[in-house]
Amino acid sequence: MGTNGASDWREQIYEVFQSNGVRHVAHVPDGGHARLIERCEADPAMTTVSLTSEEEGVGMLVGSWLGGVRGALLIQSSGVGNCINALGVVKHGKFPLLAIVSMRGQWGEGMPWQIPMGQAVRPVLEAMGVIVYDVERAADVRETVEAAASLAFDSSVAVAVLLGQRLIGTKKFAVA
Amino acid sequence: MTIASRTAISLERRAVVRRILDGREDGTIVVAGLGSPCWDLASAGDHPLNFYLNGGMGSAAAIGLGLALAQSAHRVVVVTGDGELLMALGMLATIGVAAPKNLAIVVLDNERYLETGGQPTHTGRGVDLAAVALACGIVEARTIYSQAELDAEVPRIRSANGPVVSVVKITAERPPLVLPPLEATYTKHRIRKRLTGKP
Numbered sequence: 384m385g386t387n388g389a390s391d392w393r394e395q396i397y398e399v400f401q402s403n404g405v406r407h408v409a410h411v412p413d414g415g416h417a418r419l420i421e422r423c424e425a426d427p428a429m430t431t432v433s434l435t436s437e438e439e440g441v442g443m444l445v446g447s448w449l450g451g452v453r454g455a456l457l458i459q460s461s462g463v464g465n466c467i468n469a470l471g472v473v474k475h476g477k478f479p480l481l482a483i484v485s486m487r488g489q490w491g492e493g494m495p496w497q498i499p500m501g502q503a504v505r506p507v508l509e510a511m512g513v514i515v516y517d518v519e520r521a522a523d524v525r526e527t528v529e530a531a532a533s534l535a536f537d538s539s540v541a542v543a544v545l546l547g548q549r550l551i552g553t554k555k556f557a558v559a
Numbered sequence: 560m561t562i563a564s565r566t567a568i569s570l571e572r573r574a575v576v577r578r579i580l581d582g583r584e585d586g587t588i589v590v591a592g593l594g595s596p597c598w599d600l601a602s603a604g605d606h607p608l609n610f611y612l613n614g615g616m617g618s619a620a621a622i623g624l625g626l627a628l629a630q631s632a633h634r635v636v637v638v639t640g641d642g643e644l645l646m647a648l649g650m651l652a653t654i655g656v657a658a659p660k661n662l663a664i665v666v667l668d669n670e671r672y673l674e675t676g677g678q679p680t681h682t683g684r685g686v687d688l689a690a691v692a693l694a695c696g697i698v699e700a701r702t703i704y705s706q707a708e709l710d711a712e713v714p715r716i717r718s719a720n721g722p723v724v725s726v727v728k729i730t731a732e733r734p735p736l737v738l739p740p741l742e743a744t745y746t747k748h749r750i751r752k753r754l755t756g757k758p
Contacts, residue, residue: 435652
């Protein structure tokens with residue numbers, strides 16, 4: 384919780400994980416998720432697994448669910464592209480998936496190399512049957528992740544919450 | 560390994576899988592990678608704790624990791640092919656770091672992509688999966704060439720402190736197809752029911 388009583392949105396995602404019984408957190412380290420990852424690592428009830436590539440997390444969380452454990456995947460938008468074939472397993476087997484994606488290549492992006500994958504995130508996820516929610520404002524984070532967790536674990540579907548650059552902040556590259 | 564030991568390869572995939580699972584403990588969870596390992600596992604006998612991955616090439620070890628972390632009191636054995644594991648070489652690093660003690664990965668290494676016509680994989684061209692595993696911090700990693708070596712490896716696969724990676728060199732035969740259940744919704748519910756009591 385923040386000192387002013389209103390908790391930070393990253394803290395809120397952690398709280399939603401806790402209240403929904405998320406115990407496995409698979410991630411590729413990322414600036415947008417850094418504080419959330421640290422929070423999960425500090426929780427002895429959670430097992431965090433650092434991946435070399437994002438599709439490992441999709442497979443791992445399939446195994447977690449088979450073993451009766453709920454998990455979440457924390458990745459960056461460029462990593463969505465690495466997940467596509469593995470998402471076929473999720474769709475075929477009607478596995479739940481809760482993915483939190485920190486976005487690049489959209490709002491105010493100053494690194495042109497990020498644009499192609501960033502702009503393709505929603506259509507490629509939807510092509511694989513993943514339900515996609517955008518979050519652009521801190522005030523919407525908690526209820527969106529809560530809704531995504533409920534959809535994933537109660538209705539056994541794949542859901543991705545895209546944390547927009549408008550929310551996270553846009554990295555600056557160009558020198559004025 | 561020497562050329563002599565390589566030319567002496569005589570282990571057959573079905574016999575290897577049967578040997579590893581013969582008298583299997585009822586709580587052992589087995590994940591088969593796509594293609595021939597799925598048919599091999601089905602041939603050895605269906606079981607409520609079998610998961611047959613018939614798609615998502617490169618995901619077998621990852622699924623084994625999730626299961627091993629979720630069910631630390633159960634042994635998790637992944638049986639997959641050299642081509643399938645080569646597609647997910649990074650998983651050896653991830654498993655080396657996560658270090659689940661109850662996970663064993665058996666690679667049925669025929670140095671071929673058997674399902675697509677027997678094209679050569681990297682393992683017949685100098686890529687040593689057991690050496691990669693060792694370099695990734697997986698201490699129990701060996702290449703198995705003979706029946707005697709397999710007999711010595713089976714207790715490690717079934718109960719050694721892992722993670723264990725056993726690369727078993729096998730002949731490139733293609734035994735008759737034995738289909739496992741093809742719907743993951745079925746095998747998913749079956750495994751969860753057995754492990755958790757919940758669907």
